[in-house]
Amino acid sequence: MRDRLIFTGQFLFTLLVxxxxxxxxxxxxxxxVTTNYFRGIQSGLTLQWVAQVWDLYADTIGLSFLIAFATLAVTLLxxxxxxxxxxxxxxxxSRLVEEIITLPxxxxxxxxxxxxxxxxGGFGAFRRSWLFILAGHVVFTMPFMVRSVMAIFASVDIKTLDEGAASLGASPWRRFRxxxxxxxxxxILAGSLMVVTLSLGEFNLxxxxxxxxxxTLPIGLADSYASMRLEVASAYTLIFFIMIIPLLVAMQMFAERELTR
Amino acid sequence: MSGPQGHGVSVRIGHCGKTFADGTHALEPASLDIARGETLVLLGPSGCGKTTMLRIIAGLEEPDEGGKVLFDGKDVTAIPIERRNVGMVFQSYALFPNMSVAENIGYGLRIRGIPATERAKRVAELVALTNITGLEHRRIDQLSGGQRQRVALARAVAIRPGILLLDEPLTALDAALRYRLRGELNRLLRALGITAIYVTHDQSEAMELGDRIVVMRKGAIAQIGSPREIYFEPKDRFVAEFIGAANIVEASLDDGHLILPGGRQAIAGGTSQPAVVAMIRPESIGIVDVEAAPLRGQVESVSFVGDRQRVVVVGASPKPLTVDAPNTIQVDAGDRVGLSIASKAVRLLPPEA
Structure with a gap:
């Protein structure tokens, strides 16, 4: 009886949080997706705000994906x-270098x-191009890639595998491949998902x-919050959700598969 | 490359030492010659430098300044492992989890650009030779420890290496399997007739497999010799105690006899000396009738271990003597016994440094 009470209490608390x-x-x-947020849902449902966001900010979404995948390419290579x-x-x-990479x-x-x-900042063309943001994203996401790859290296004892392949005559490049x-x-997959997700959502830098x-997308989001009606900003959030949630779910699935291995 | 004395290369190691970046002396400069077709065992406790020596020969470690490694008289010191044509079996096997058994065995051949049909033929040969027929398409994580060991061995010899290097290849297995595979490995090494260097801390493995054994201690070579030499004529107390069981007796020597609490024991070629250290193997001590024996003691304990019984005798020597007696004789704790030891079974060791 008492256990049941405690369980119910915990359950309710969890629900509340x-x-x-x-x-x-x-x-x-x-x-x-509400026609007029201040009049509530009875004002009707609409996709006009989503469409408006797409018209106004499609290029930020495109740029975000360009930067995310370019960041991924650089962090992979x-x-x-x-x-x-x-x-x-x-x-x-090596430990020192690892620390420096992790610092960001x-x-x-x-x-x-x-x-x-x-x-x-003085290199005008670089400063004005999206490559400048790419550089920032690479600095910020690199530790996540390096760390998750190093973790897997340690768990499969890659050093001995490398020596094994070397003893069979494989050059460093063939061993790597x-x-x-x-x-x-x-x-590499876990690191990649992390890099893409972080890059898509990065705001500060x-x-x-x-x-x-x-x-980029988060910058556009802030922009719309500041200057557009609430429904537009919310529609923007919706678009962001639709893009980022599948990535997060995939990341979670990988993490679980790793644990059960 | 096969010659009358076997396959592969001869190896010369000249003044190879190894100091690690943190200043640890893993290996004092050592020199060693390994004949073509010979199986040489590097034996010693952990941290004695045996694995470092093997890794220097393999090309996985560079020797300190002045050290040289020669294969068939050719200096290979600066050549990395991938161009030394060595076959290596690692303690953890280092099998590639992303490849099947057959792909693992054929990997070295693929690197060498051997065509697929010829590769498949060679892989099939090795699969048969190492008794893993039927496992070719398994993944590595579907194999038992013993099967992995065989795959690792097959993969290492597939490339027809000039020298086969084995780093504690049986250590990861349980005792019964280790014993069985040791025999198989021995037959395989003899059949291939390849130059092989085998690292182990297990002295019975070393005895069975080695043409010669190099006993190592604290980064230096303690003794080099055939298994018999190492066993019967150890150069010092460390070797005597590391190889097999040994009774170490400290006593004075008078006219060719050790003066012991339980009597006098003749030794071969003895003189007179105030203090000597002698070694007597447990199996060279016989238990005889107490009346006639020159050396006497009292049985402290008897442990029956099947093929023999291990008897501990006190009072004969300053420290208890261990005797391996036949399993048929009847002795009990407390019995007074006579001990008979052939004079040439007593070996004088140099005094402790």
Missing amino acids: AAFLVVPTALSITAG AGVPAAYALHVRGGQL IAIPGLALALALLLTY DVIVPNAVPG TWMLHTPLTK
Whole structure:
């Protein structure tokens, strides 16, 4: 009886906390498809706000995806070999390099952006192009890629596999292609999802680095919050949700598959 | 490459030492010659430098300045492992989880650009040789420990290496399997006649497999010799105690006899010395009638272990003596017994440094 009471209490509390988080989300989403939010849902449902957002901000969405996948490409091309080198080499120096790569997680995005602006702000063409935002995103997401790949390297003892392949005559490049990458796939996938998700949602850094012509999705979102009617901003949120939720679910599924292996 | 004395290369290691980045001396500069077709065992406790030595020969570690590794007289010190044509079996096997058994065995051949049909033929040969027929298409995580060991061995010899390097290949297995595979491995090494270097901390493995054994201790070579030499003529107390069981006796020597609490024990070629250290193997001590024996003691304990019984005798020597007696004789704790030891079974060891 007492156990039952405790369970019911905990259950209700959990529901309450969940509601606290979910209700605003649901409200925001409904606001995006309501004709007039101040008159409530009885004013009718509409997709006109979504369409309006698409008209106004489609280019920010496009740019966000361009930057997210470019960030992914760079973190893959630089991050996976870097993780391999750091893992195989080991020692003090590798740990130091790893720490430096990880640093951007701890430093506020604004500070990172300021440093980038101070250093490269003078290069006008670079400063004005989307590549400037790409650079910021790469700095910010690289640790997530390197870390998740290094974690998988440690769990499959990639150093010995590498030595095994070397003893059979494989050059460093063949080892990387035939043995290292195929056995690091789960870590590479997890890292990739993380990088894409983080890049799509990144605001702090991007807000400092963007120009009126290089707005990403979250910047557009802030823009619409500040200057548009509430329904438009909410419709924008809805679009963002639709894009980001599948990525988060995929990430979660990978994490679970890794745990059950 | 096959010659009258077997396959593969001869190896010369000249003044190879290894100091790690943190200043640890893993290996004192050592020199060693390994003949073509010979099986050499590097034996010692963990941390003795045996694996470091193997990794230097493999090309996975670089020796300190001045060290040289020669294969068939050719300096390979600067050549990385992938161009040394060595076959290596790792303690953890290092099988590729992303490839099937057959793909693992054929990987080295694929690297060498051997055409698929020829590769398949060679893989089939090795699968038969190592008794893993039927497992070709399995994934690595579907294999037992013993099967993995065989795949690792097949993969290493598939490339017809000049030298086969084995780093504690049986350590990860349970005792019964280890014993069985040891025999198989021995037959395989003899059949291939390949130059092989085998690292282990297990002295019975070393005895069975080695043409010669290199006993190592604290990064240095303690003794090199055939299994018989190492067992019967250990150079020092460490080797005597590491290989098999040994009674170490500290006593004075008078006219060719050890002066012991339980009597006098003749030794071969003895003189007179105030203090000596001698080694007597447990199986070279016989239990005899107490009246006639020159050396006497009292039985402290008897443990019956099946093929023999291990008897501990006190009072004969300063420390209790362990005796391996036949399983047929009747002795009990408390009995007074005589001990008979052939004079040449007593080996003097150099005094402790």
